[in-house]
Amino acid sequence: MRITSSIEYATRLMTALARAHGGEPVAAERLAESDNVPADYVSQILLKLRRAGLVESRRGSAGGYALSRPPERITLSEVVRAVDGDVFEDVCEKYDSGEKNCRHQDACSISPVWRGLGEAVTRYLESVTLASILDGSAGSCGAAPRWLEAMNAAAGRKK
């Protein structure tokens, strides 16, 4: 259970783009410098972000990348999913084999736990927007009330 470099870098890049939002597109190389991300690696990550529809690109001399939506409307959840796939997916299928599969034994009562964990993580990541990272309100400090709000809402709509 760890934050991969792709996730960390993608978050940095998106944060930098959020800061530049509204202005000219930013070239990949410039992002690499300012965010301290290996130059040739940047393109790969940005490619995933573009395919996920989070950024738009323009080629040519004045080209570069820009957010495809305002920073308030992009959550960390989307960023993470773009570069790393769904969180905590496919636990059950992976470690069961033979006839005694997940449905027939103890693991049965375990899988909902992982699902619950995945939901908790997703919910947290959804509560963090690029804008909230920029203005420093994201994270443990001021975010606690925000969570409770989100969780109450989630509980309310009886997900």
Next chain:
Amino acid sequence: MRITSSIEYATRLMTALARAHGGEPVAAERLAESDNVPADYVSQILLKLRRAGLVESRRGSAGGYALSRPPERITLSEVVRAVDGDVFEDVCEKYDSGEKNCRHQDACSISPVWRGLGEAVTRYLESVTLASILDGSAGSCGAAPRWLEAMNAAAGRKK
């Protein structure tokens, strides 16, 4: 971001031991069979669990493993930490290099986010006990109110 096999297996083993709690110690090989975990791998995982103080072992003919505490008093958080170390640790140190380190740039506003995520995960895992897995109350279904309770408590004691 995924559940490793060690985590999954450790959880299964602990659940099985929880079920056997109060009776005789269970041999590793028996656990391997009933939980569908590779035989030689079991010992390794149990070793970590023992070093973490979660299980106790006895050698010899009637030997085996047993929980060192009742199932209500062992949380998944402890199990996960025993086999996988702390969750989401050391993000900052890993991907920063050179002078422009974490404290001097954007990453600064990012690291509290990862810390918050780690706390959210830990809080969830702490809310799941072996007992709650056994009686099926753990997981997404009936757990939502339980979370809110835990989170309110956490917010209350101003962690």
Next chain:
DNA sequence: CCATTCCCGACGGTTTTAGTCAAGAATGGC
């Protein structure tokens, strides 16, 4: 003394991660 069972370090194969590289295609300026 012997069978059983835990103890524990070391080893190897596979998969994932992290990063590099190079050829190509679009864009804008001249």
Next chain:
DNA sequence: GCCATTCTTGACTAAAACCGTCGGGAATGG
């Protein structure tokens, strides 16, 4: 049309992590 700039994309490699396997040893109980 030509050129510099910048994105596009797949292939490639090195290192790390993961997932076990193996074998010798040390308790324990009979």
